[in-house]
Amino acid sequence: MSEEGIASQLLQESIGKTVLVKLKGRRSVKGKIKGFDKQMNIVITDATEVIEQQSSNNDNPEKGREQEQETQVGDALIRGDNVITIAVL
Numbered sequence: 001m002s003e004e005g006i007a008s009q010l011l012q013e014s015i016g017k018t019v020l021v022k023l024k025g026r027r028s029v030k031g032k033i034k035g036f037d038k039q040m041n042i043v044i045t046d047a048t049e050v051i052e053q054q055s056s057n058n059d060n061p062e063k064g065r066e067q068e069q070e071t072q073v074g075d076a077l078i079r080g081d082n083v084i085t086i087a088v089l
Helices: 003-014
Strands: 018-023 027-036 042-054 066-078 083-088
Touching (some): 003 027, 018 042
Antiparallel strands (some): 018 027
């Protein structure tokens, strides 16, 4: 089976399950997979966007430590060429 076939099969098995999709640009989206297409564009429901940020507080002894900002976005369409990894939670 080709890599594309394996990826499609794994995504098909993940429909309705909660996933964490890591994207380019230090962003991630958590939510349930509703569907996808052959370009690996993914539709996510109940989505939460997670943005990784570095702490900029000079008084913080853990300077440089990453923080996360979460935002509820509802439904989201993610372009397949932005996806780095997908993990079932």
